[in-house]
Amino acid sequence: MSNEASTGNGYRLATELVHIDSDVVKDNYNAASVPIYQTATFKQTEAGGSGSEYDYSRSGNPTRTAVEAHMAKIMRAERAFVVTTGMTALDVILRLVKTGQEIIAGDDLYGGTNRLLTYVSQYNGVKVHNVDTTNVDRVVERLDAVKTRLVLLESPTNPLIKIADLRTISRRVHEQCPDALVVVDNTMMSPYLQNTLDLGADIEYHSGTKYLSGHHDLMAGVIGCRSASVGEQLYFVINASGSGLGPFDSWLLLRGVKTLGIRMEKQQSNAEQIAEFLEAQGLKVRYPGLKSHPQYELHQQLASGSGAVLSFETGDVGLSERIVESARLWGISVSFGCVNSLISMPCKMSHASIPAEVRKQRRLPEDLIRLCVGIEDPRDLIDDLAQALKKAGVDVKH
Ligand SMILES: Cc1ncc(COP(=O)(O)O)c(C=O)c1O
Numbered sequence: 001m002s003n004e005a006s007t008g009n010g011y012r013l014a015t016e017l018v019h020i021d022s023d024v025v026k027d028n029y030n031a032a033s034v035p036i037y038q039t040a041t042f043k044q045t046e047a048g049g050s051g052s053e054y055d056y057s058r059s060g061n062p063t064r065t066a067v068e069a070h071m072a073k074i075m076r077a078e079r080a081f082v083v084t085t086g087m088t089a090l091d092v093i094l095r096l097v098k099t100g101q102e103i104i105a106g107d108d109l110y111g112g113t114n115r116l117l118t119y120v121s122q123y124n125g126v127k128v129h130n131v132d133t134t135n136v137d138r139v140v141e142r143l144d145a146v147k148t149r150l151v152l153l154e155s156p157t158n159p160l161i162k163i164a165d166l167r168t169i170s171r172r173v174h175e176q177c178p179d180a181l182v183v184v185d186n187t188m189m190s191p192y193l194q195n196t197l198d199l200g201a202d203i204e205y206h207s208g209t210k211y212l213s214g215h216h217d218l219m220a221g222v223i224g225c226r227s228a229s230v231g232e233q234l235y236f237v238i239n240a241s242g243s244g245l246g247p248f249d250s251w252l253l254l255r256g257v258k259t260l261g262i263r264m265e266k267q268q269s270n271a272e273q274i275a276e277f278l279e280a281q282g283l284k285v286r287y288p289g290l291k292s293h294p295q296y297e298l299h300q301q302l303a304s305g306s307g308a309v310l311s312f313e314t315g316d317v318g319l320s321e322r323i324v325e326s327a328r329l330w331g332i333s334v335s336f337g338c339v340n341s342l343i344s345m346p347c348k349m350s351h352a353s354i355p356a357e358v359r360k361q362r363r364l365p366e367d368l369i370r371l372c373v374g375i376e377d378p379r380d381l382i383d384d385l386a387q388a389l390k391k392a393g394v395d396v397k398h
């Protein structure tokens, strides 16, 4: 299935991803690829500094401007920013929350997100409510018209692949709390499969380390927002704190994002086959493209595809460890969104920073295996999973 969404220029997203607006960077030589302006500072023509578009790369750099303009177009955002990592993106957004204000966040979130939220609740006097975001009422009952500043959502969540009704939650939050911002970490879907600003979010952010760059050769974060005034506040923090992405990494991100469409289509098609294979083994598979997913219908209304991250349980931590360690083609690594396939155990790896008792309270299964599907031949991926399952002692139908 290909993505039918367009950016407003009349072209589909896969087309827009490849075409960078050449007016954004004034290049005298008509370079076909946006140049890397590897400079910290810029020569000024006058002592007052006026008349120059750039003065210092912390405040702005042409290569960064090019990728920010491109991301704003792709995300249909009023403004987009690129920063050093996905966690930096969240850190910048969290600077909009003041002592005494409150955040409502999911109870299944990337481990690093949970760690940063725990930090702001311990040291910045910000109350964080973790709720089950699959249930709109659980979110709404925590709203406080005065105190709620952010509602932070992942959908699908990492790693339990739970779906939040982003459209309804955004509407209800805006009705009840006009000053609250709905923020969505859209890393798992990428802008290719889900546009959360269109669904009503105020801010969407990404770990650009994942699908946007696609090759695990760079760390980056991307933030897109719907309003110019939120954009001004975010830009202030990025400039003041020096969180903006450097010129070379901006260039790598811009190069990576051009192939997002084709990578996502292939990774998703591989993931669908792998999810079906695992389900046929009688395993409890979490993937929003499977009809057995409890929120299959809702996810289809929010996104144009199911992505390429799935998780499954085996019922036994030791068995899960043996499966992971028996895989040959699937690399044991944290992260996802890369062209090569990865296997991991969230409780021991990406989500190990969540204390064991909190993982238990939030029903994060210790035996959970997460698969991040790449672009390899799906037959090789399935064969390798089959041999890993067999070696670990599972009776495989293949
Ligand atoms: C859903 C999600 N959001 C944010 C992040 C943070 O991104 P980064 O590693 O680029 O800081 C990660 C992983 O690291 C993630 O999985």
Ligand SMILES: N[C@@H](CCSC[C@H](N)C(=O)O)C(=O)O
Binding pocket: 110, 112, 158, 333, 334, 335, 336, 349, 350, 351, 353
């Ligand atoms: N040691 C790191 C783990 C990073 S996890 C990366 C990624 N978000 C994933 O879900 O795999 C840390 O503690 O931050």
